[in-house]
Amino acid sequence: MSFFDRLANGLGTLLGVLVDTTVQVISGIKRGYDAYKRQGGVTGAEVVDEIARKKDRLRSVNDEIMHLRNQHMSSGSLNDRARKRWEDLRAEREQLLSELNEGKEVRAAEKIIETEGVIDKVEIDLETTHVLQYNAFADTLGKQCRVCGRPMKLQWKRDLSVAEPKDFYWGCTGWYVQQGGRRACTHTEQLQRNDYGLMTDTTAPEFSMTAEEFSIILTDKGTEKIIDTRLNDLKSDLISGHRGVELATCPVHGENMVLRKKQNATGLLDAYFLACPYWRPNNAGCTFIEKLKSGSQLAALLKSETGRGVL
Ligand SMILES: [Zn+2]
Numbered sequence: 660m661s662f663f664d665r666l667a668n669g670l671g672t673l674l675g676v677l678v679d680t681t682v683q684v685i686s687g688i689k690r691g692y693d694a695y696k697r698q699g700g701v702t703g704a705e706v707v708d709e710i711a712r713k714k715d716r717l718r719s720v721n722d723e724i725m726h727l728r729n730q731h732m733s734s735g736s737l738n739d740r741a742r743k744r745w746e747d748l749r750a751e752r753e754q755l756l757s758e759l760n761e762g763k764e765v766r767a768a769e770k771i772i773e774t775e776g777v778i779d780k781v782e783i784d785l786e787t788t789h790v791l792q793y794n795a796f797a798d799t800l801g802k803q804c805r806v807c808g809r810p811m812k813l814q815w816k817r818d819l820s821v822a823e824p825k826d827f828y829w830g831c832t833g834w835y836v837q838q839g840g841r842r843a844c845t846h847t848e849q850l851q852r853n854d855y856g857l858m859t860d861t862t863a864p865e866f867s868m869t870a871e872e873f874s875i876i877l878t879d880k881g882t883e884k885i886i887d888t889r890l891n892d893l894k895s896d897l898i899s900g901h902r903g904v905e906l907a908t909c910p911v912h913g914e915n916m917v918l919r920k921k922q923n924a925t926g927l928l929d930a931y932f933l934a935c936p937y938w939r940p941n942n943a944g945c946t947f948i949e950k951l952k953s954g955s956q957l958a959a960l961l962k963s964e965t966g967r968g969v970l
């Protein structure tokens with residue numbers, strides 16, 4: 660099953676659509692969605708429940724895998740039974756991740772159909788790179804590494820205050836996976852011409868200005884303080900609700916990422932990052948983190964979790 664012969668994300672954005680028209684693309688998604696429903700596919704509140712159930716199961720599977728891993732590390736080996744259990748759990752995790760991915764596609768298609776009236780095409784140029792960064796925050800559905808099959812993520816050189824279109828690339832998430840002291844996959848791909856076109860809800864106030872204007876607004880001390888307070892509040896809400904960030908998940912463990920704040924940060928764009936729930940300081944756990952080094956990522960996070968972006 661897939662409604663998308665192209666890339667999408669949970670923000671209701673389609674990626675890689677420079678040469679298509681909005682009407683064609685959305686009617687294609689509607690056809691796919693209707694056909695899926697007719698075949699008895701789970702949608703709406705039911706798919707939300709199913710995703711929640713599978714995530715619960717995933718958490719128990721991950722916890723047990725971690726427990727076995729720790730046992731293996733402390734005693735140097737596992738007995739045959741424990742080893743067999745470990746393999747079964749890993750297979751179950753793969754299955755859950757692929758089912759959860761289907762659920763995410765259904766949700767993304769629904770989001771696109773619901774917001775159809777405000778979806779417009781954005782061509783990425785020097786003035787609109789912040790729209791691409793905004794969308795890099797959420798998991799991209801349908802972009803797999805052609806070397807290892809893991810999901811890929813939109814990346815860019817993080818130390819730039821305003822990134823240019825040529826600074827973006829796709830990076831394999833295997834980069835974050837350590838295997839025998841080496842990164843499991845370091846494959847990257849340049850963006851193709853078609854990748855520089857998105858279809859997205861353009862009503863976000865952040866999109867009514869250029870990338871540069873947006874970055875200037877964020878240098879205002881007052882604005883910076885307000886955003887910092889809102890992020891702190893969101894962080895506390897997530898902790899007290901025992902929740903992670905819905906649209907960004909760890910590619911290895913599949914769980915929602917946790918919003919964290921760095922000690923001794925040099926400013927707002929250095930302060931926050933998303934980490935896998937199995938992340939531990941000093942590379943002791945899962946190494947998948949995502950630095951929130953642009954105003955656009957912070958806007959996407961706040962918008963998807965609280966309903967309002969940074970402006
Ligand atoms: Zn790869």
Ligand SMILES: [Zn+2]
Pocket residue numbers: 909910911912913935936937938945946947
């Ligand atoms: Zn992880």
